[in-house]
Amino acid sequence: MYRIDFSDFFSSAFSVDCIIFGYSEDKIKALLIKRSVKPFENYWAVPGDLVYPDEDLPQAAERVLYELTGLKNVEMHQSETFGNPNRHPEGRVITISYFALIRIEVFEVKASSWAEEVSWVPIFDIPQLAFDHNHILNSTFDLLCQKLQNEPICFDLLPERFTLNEFQKLYEYAFQVEMDKANFRKKIKSVPLVAHEEKQKNVKHRPAKLFSFNKTTFDKLSELGDCRFKM
Amino acid sequence: MYRIDFSDFFSSAFSVDCIIFGYSEDKIKALLIKRSVKPFENYWAVPGDLVYPDEDLPQAAERVLYELTGLKNVEMHQSETFGNPNRHPEGRVITISYFALIRIEVFEVKASSWAEEVSWVPIFDIPQLAFDHNHILNSTFDLLCQKLQNEPICFDLLPERFTLNEFQKLYEYAFQVEMDKANFRKKIKSVPLVAHEEKQKNVKHRPAKLFSFNKTTFDKLSELGDCRFKM
């Protein structure tokens, strides 16, 4: 026997919002879309939409992202859930935010569906967004910064082959600090990187060596103890 | 103009689940209730229930917790959201889990509403639970362990005045490792603790000094740099 009439409760909707982070020109950027529909028509927003009644959340996030921006095959991670009763003007909609880290240069984005435009915007230059999307984006960036300190996810943002300087500048931008080159290199010496013969090109000074992250070795090492990415 | 008929989407419900952690007898425990209603009648479960259509999520978590266990005035933190379409046998219900850390000895719990019984169960001795509550509880415990390493939340679990041994044993239990007493004391020397004259009582050996955490000093210190609680 049930204690209440369930049907009263089944009157809500939920959505997913996708925060896509990328890194280029020494800046961490988020992918935004310009809405061509009400509410918040013509506002910039994070790609997101309602979830179908029988759809699983991670799938919904992937679908919505693909429909609006053409991005697919990106690994989504859950972030926070926002459920203020007044956050959506048209009814009770709680939203579950997901985030992904991608290499800007290997993915191509293209506005579609009700997204009129897409744009990569540096995380510290975000304009006023639709709904509570500024709040969602900021919280998720905080989460990213936390994860940057505890997991090797920086390599999802960096190109497959990167210079140590690019690596360092990613942390410098995320935490808005300056770091000593020599000391940065010492700190990362426990991270399994592969040094390649190949060098940086088209620079007007001594070219830097290119490195890549060896995930296999990392996973073996981190099985035993814990790892830190506090730079 | 809207692109779809919104009403199709407004047919879901959501719930909150409350993971309450406590610490006693050198063990981290979770508060469980025994269900006296279907579905999963007579199963142990995490306290949780449906959210009213106009209710904010943190408020819902506090209300539900109070209704089922009598606990109130505990600070709730959001954990993960679980939305598998089949997770609830009666319809699409996504659940947002919240967690709180309390001092077992200063709160009194009492089963009420459709909770038939309440019990503090050590986190490593959890039985089979209703719904996907084992999964929810495990994920949230993982989150707790992460936070234990980065924030001074252990003091929400410890009594207001605690011995350094109790402090150490909390970490030892959480991470299932043994630690060296002398080295533990060195590591925590950056944590602002107040040493009291008062000593441990009713022990048949040399009584330990009692300490308490100085949050004010901690907040001042951590404004500048970052803090770590890696023990």
Added chain:
DNA sequence: ATCAATTATTGTCATAAGTACAATTAATAA
């Protein structure tokens, strides 16, 4: 009162990590 038992607390020493800063190296462009 003395002593064994038990746990709290402090100390030592070798090794690793972190920090500030200096020196050296390898490329480009004039």
Added chain:
DNA sequence: TTATTAATTGTACTTATGACAATAATTGAT
């Protein structure tokens, strides 16, 4: 060839970590 730029390595000092030993304070038994 040389100035310029940034990459890369080195040095010296301080601080943290980890294994282990030594000392201190209490209770309960003799």
